Amino acid sequence: MANLTLKNINKVYENGFMAVKDVNLEIADKEFMIFVGPSGCGKTTTLRMIAGLEEITDGDLKIGDELVNDIAPKDRNIAMVFQNYALYPHMTVYDNMAFGLKLKKTPKDEIKESINKAAKILDIEQLLTRKPKQLSGGQRQRVALGRAIVRKPEVFLMDEPLSNLDAKLRIQMRAELIRLHSELQTTFVYVTHDQTEAMTMGTRICVMNDGIIQQVADPKTIYNKPANLFVAGFIGAPQMNFISARLTEKDNEIVAVIEGSEIKLSAESASKVKAGNYVGKDVIVGVRPENIKIVGEGTGLKVKVEVIELLGSDSNIYFTFRGKQYIAKEDGSIDLKFGQEINIAFDNEKIHLFDKESELSILL
Amino acid sequence: MNALLQELQTILGCKVEWIKSEQLKPKKDQTIINGSNRLKILVHRSLSQVEISLIEKLIENSSISYIQSEFDILCDPNGYKNDDRALKYPLKLWRILYRDSSEEVAEILKSSFHKDHIINMNGNESVVFVMTDEITPYELLGVLESEALTSVRIIISNSIARASSLHKAYLDTLELSELGKRIKEKAQVIKYEDMLFPMFVSQLRKANGLLLNTNPVGDSELEQTAMIFLENNLNITETANKLFIHRNTLIYRLNKLENITGYDIRKFNDAINYYLGYLADQIK
Numbered sequence: 001m002a003n004l005t006l007k008n009i010n011k012v013y014e015n016g017f018m019a020v021k022d023v024n025l026e027i028a029d030k031e032f033m034i035f036v037g038p039s040g041c042g043k044t045t046t047l048r049m050i051a052g053l054e055e056i057t058d059g060d061l062k063i064g065d066e067l068v069n070d071i072a073p074k075d076r077n078i079a080m081v082f083q084n085y086a087l088y089p090h091m092t093v094y095d096n097m098a099f100g101l102k103l104k105k106t107p108k109d110e111i112k113e114s115i116n117k118a119a120k121i122l123d124i125e126q127l128l129t130r131k132p133k134q135l136s137g138g139q140r141q142r143v144a145l146g147r148a149i150v151r152k153p154e155v156f157l158m159d160e161p162l163s164n165l166d167a168k169l170r171i172q173m174r175a176e177l178i179r180l181h182s183e184l185q186t187t188f189v190y191v192t193h194d195q196t197e198a199m200t201m202g203t204r205i206c207v208m209n210d211g212i213i214q215q216v217a218d219p220k221t222i223y224n225k226p227a228n229l230f231v232a233g234f235i236g237a238p239q240m241n242f243i244s245a246r247l248t249e250k251d252n253e254i255v256a257v258i259e260g261s262e263i264k265l266s267a268e269s270a271s272k273v274k275a276g277n278y279v280g281k282d283v284i285v286g287v288r289p290e291n292i293k294i295v296g297e298g299t300g301l302k303v304k305v306e307v308i309e310l311l312g313s314d315s316n317i318y319f320t321f322r323g324k325q326y327i328a329k330e331d332g333s334i335d336l337k338f339g340q341e342i343n344i345a346f347d348n349e350k351i352h353l354f355d356k357e358s359e360l361s362i363l364l
Numbered sequence: 365m366n367a368l369l370q371e372l373q374t375i376l377g378c379k380v381e382w383i384k385s386e387q388l389k390p391k392k393d394q395t396i397i398n399g400s401n402r403l404k405i406l407v408h409r410s411l412s413q414v415e416i417s418l419i420e421k422l423i424e425n426s427s428i429s430y431i432q433s434e435f436d437i438l439c440d441p442n443g444y445k446n447d448d449r450a451l452k453y454p455l456k457l458w459r460i461l462y463r464d465s466s467e468e469v470a471e472i473l474k475s476s477f478h479k480d481h482i483i484n485m486n487g488n489e490s491v492v493f494v495m496t497d498e499i500t501p502y503e504l505l506g507v508l509e510s511e512a513l514t515s516v517r518i519i520i521s522n523s524i525a526r527a528s529s530l531h532k533a534y535l536d537t538l539e540l541s542e543l544g545k546r547i548k549e550k551a552q553v554i555k556y557e558d559m560l561f562p563m564f565v566s567q568l569r570k571a572n573g574l575l576l577n578t579n580p581v582g583d584s585e586l587e588q589t590a591m592i593f594l595e596n597n598l599n600i601t602e603t604a605n606k607l608f609i610h611r612n613t614l615i616y617r618l619n620k621l622e623n624i625t626g627y628d629i630r631k632f633n634d635a636i637n638y639y640l641g642y643l644a645d646q647i648k
């Protein structure tokens with residue numbers, strides 16, 4: 001059993017910089033947990049504290065039921081995989097994988113068994129006698145994973161392990177890692193700054209910014225119910241559109257008024273707005289590009305097409321409204337011209353509302 | 365092999381060598397004798413107390429310049445000052461610091477470099493004479509941290525071509541390590557070539573020749589934004605993307621920095637002035 005508990009974890013570096021602020025997180029046994037966020041938000045620092053490579057300034061870290069703050073990394077039963085990882089050029093793949101076990105004085109036949117098993121899972125059995133020079137980038141990354149697997153850790157800690165691979169290989173390795181996780185049935189903690197990677201791989205995602213956890217949830221919830229403006233903007237490509245609006249009550253319904261144009265809120269949203277006392281207040285409306293539709297003249301908002309990005313099955317339409325740029329995602333077959341005026345409407349079931357001050361979602 | 369060791373081997377009739385690790389424990393049939401200048405001598409047989417005292421006397425009487433080990437080159441400020449011989453190959457010193465020493469660390473180093481090029485300074489530090497680029501410091505860091513499970517820093521000197529520069533290069537790595545902690549935040553790998561400005565400011569400071577009047581920013585978020593802006597070649601878009609902030613937010617912060625410091629770091633000259641002031645402020 002290797003569930004992880006982070007309780008009120010803080011990290012202050014030697015130069016006084018506070019990189020992680022009061023992090024509270026439960027990672028369940030066998031979970032695939034992703035840390036995602038912009039550069040410098042504290043992902044690596046948090047992972048290194050779990051590994052024991054970085055001291056915890058304040059707070060408790062438990063692996064299983066054991067408090068491990070003062071336990072050496074070696075005794076935490078973890079394995080790490082990094083972006084930069086060397087294989088020894090003069091050793092075969094087999095010896096590269098055996099290296100750590102030999103140092104641990106593991107018996108020879110046990111080493112052999114572990115390596116054969118790992119090689120099978122990673123589909124590198126036919127490569128065991130090769131030297132690293134004879135391997136492709138993806139194969140090398142598998143060997144690196146193999147080195148971690150043969151340690152038989154309770155927790156895998158990975159820090160952007162795919163970021164050195166080219167785009168095609170990265171997508172392929174993502175799928176591999178998902179499969180690996182389900183085969184190994186072990187806890188994975190995985191750091192990335194890439195929101196697509198986060199959304200496709202994790203069973204849960206922990207979004208961080210500025211050393212603070214913004215939201216922890218499964219990918220669907222993160223996408224459909226972002227807890228605040230930051231999460232809403234960070235997850236999703238192209239980015240969510242934001243626009244100011246005033247919420248008012250009209251004929252027993254709540255509408256968001258954007259520059260004189262009204263959007264009726266769903267009944268569920270309306271009740272949240274009322275409960276939160278937001279009627280009559282200015283808020284930020286968020287709408288994802290795919291939830292903006294082109295409508296007939298005389299309805300919706302009149303906007304001007306600026307750029308059309310043809311992506312095959314979809315097109316991204318960039319348009320301006322009152323001097324600000326927004327993006328709509330439409331069908332690939334849509335026929336629009338630069339400078340053309342169109343009318344658009346937001347899917348009112350899918351709009352998000354955020355408090356102007358706290359930037360927290362009003363709809364949760 | 366140097367003369368002192370040769371002499372001892374003749375007298376004792378067994379293998380005798382310098383050892384650099386302060387941690388090494390003698391095996392059965394081995395004796396360790398304290399040499400001068402942090403060096404120890406490993407004798408490959410057991411010795412009587414009388415023999416030990418005699419050898420200690422002998423070492424005491426041999427002059428320091430008599431001792432020629434790489435360890436000594438690094439640590440003795442005078443021994444090689446005037447040794448202007450060119451090295452066979454230009455090399456860099458990698459000073460590798462690890463929190464916990466272990467057999468794993470030693471084995472990884474031995475597998476990564478020629479064993480004669482590794483000097484164990486003490487239980488938490490090794491210096492390697494590196495001549496090839498077979499392994500990058502980042503890769504070595506990755507292997508050490510994930511296989512030996514200890515936190516590691518690697519500090520790399522400039523390229524050295526003469527024996528006389530070795531000691532200076534080692535001192536540089538000591539200084540780089542301290543400087544790196546203060547100004548380069550993700551300081552796990554520190555290279556001399558990336559640290560010229562900080563070294564320069566630090567040396568001027570030491571010579572008391574630098575009296576810059578700076579306005580400390582006093583806002584770590586703002587300072588960090590400025591550093592990332594500098595690291596991204598004063599490029600607004602790239603910096604904003606990196607930090608995942610809107611470019612207007614970045615511009616707002618840069619304006620705020622200008623109000624505090626008087627420098628508009630979007631301009632090259634101001635950027636340099638700000639950076640020097642920032643360094644002078646950090647390196648006290």
Ligand SMILES: Nc1ncnc2c1ncn2[C@@H]1O[C@H](COP(=O)(O)OP(=O)(O)OP(=O)(O)O)[C@@H](O)[C@H]1O
Pocket residue numbers: 013014015017018019037038039040041042043044045046193548549550551588
């Ligand atoms: N040794 C250190 N000393 C001081 N500050 C540090 C140190 N290491 C990291 N930091 C700072 O702590 C913050 C968090 O760093 P961390 O490496 O955890 O970020 P990250 O989320 O992994 O970012 P990235 O995506 O760039 O890898 C950053 O602002 C960084 O500059």
Ligand SMILES: [Mg+2]
Pocket residue numbers: 043044045
């Ligand atoms: Mg990181």
